[in-house]
Amino acid sequence: MIHLHQYPAIWGLPSLSPFCIKVEMYLRKQNIPYQTVVEKNPARGPKGKMPFIRDGNLTIPDSSFILQHLQKKQSAEAKQDPHLEAQSLAFQRMIEEHLYFILLYSRWIDPVGWEVLKRDFVSLFPPLIGMPFLHFLRSRLQKQAYQQGLGRHSQSEVYELGKREIQALATFLAEKTYFLGEEFTTLDATAYAFLITILKQPIESELQKEVLRHPNLIGYCFREEATCFSDFAGKV
Numbered sequence: 001m002i003h004l005h006q007y008p009a010i011w012g013l014p015s016l017s018p019f020c021i022k023v024e025m026y027l028r029k030q031n032i033p034y035q036t037v038v039e040k041n042p043a044r045g046p047k048g049k050m051p052f053i054r055d056g057n058l059t060i061p062d063s064s065f066i067l068q069h070l071q072k073k074q075s076a077e078a079k080q081d082p083h084l085e086a087q088s089l090a091f092q093r094m095i096e097e098h099l100y101f102i103l104l105y106s107r108w109i110d111p112v113g114w115e116v117l118k119r120d121f122v123s124l125f126p127p128l129i130g131m132p133f134l135h136f137l138r139s140r141l142q143k144q145a146y147q148q149g150l151g152r153h154s155q156s157e158v159y160e161l162g163k164r165e166i167q168a169l170a171t172f173l174a175e176k177t178y179f180l181g182e183e184f185t186t187l188d189a190t191a192y193a194f195l196i197t198i199l200k201q202p203i204e205s206e207l208q209k210e211v212l213r214h215p216n217l218i219g220y221c222f223r224e225e226a227t228c229f230s231d232f233a234g235k236v
């Protein structure tokens, strides 16, 4: 049995982290049995981040390495056309290495998001510990965003970059069932996890407004939620 170590559910999402949702979606789509182990401290992860899995004697951190491991085990994903594979990789990197920082910015740096986050995350921790821990995480994540580069831009520049990425996702999905066609792929696990997070987190950022401008992205998210995460559908 696989144990998925991930951050807790919140805001009608299976986890507060899109990387954790990505792995859980893949497990569910592939009908792989698993149990969740709720973690609240990133330091418990072998790489100081969540998620990680335990599979027998193996401990595997990082959502992409986890999916690779699961794919190898299951021989699940059929070989794609190399052009589609290249596009898939480029979109996954855009989402995980860039859009991620804009999502992080909307929660931890934008003062509107930070107020919502403090209000809703503090109760995940024991009294007295929660608020200082959130402040500690905020300053760490601000440093990460600054080092990555995004944290050096103005707020309007940050959201302008994010809006273009959401538009690219909406254009690429078009009227298809999944991002690469009729079959679910790892790109869907990544895209769904980030889009549903932006949609459902109660932070009215420019990023959320942009997702709400695209009926195909909204339809995609709620269709996948209804089929794959019905235990969270309709929850806020």
Ligand SMILES: N[C@@H](CCC(=O)N[C@@H](CS)C(=O)NCC(=O)O)C(=O)O
Binding pocket: 016, 017, 018, 019, 042, 048, 049, 050, 051, 061, 062, 063, 064, 140
């Ligand atoms: N590349 C990693 C990224 C995981 C990640 O960034 N996790 C975040 C939560 S969304 C985390 O645990 N951050 C804690 C920290 O950086 O202190 C993956 O794909 O799993």
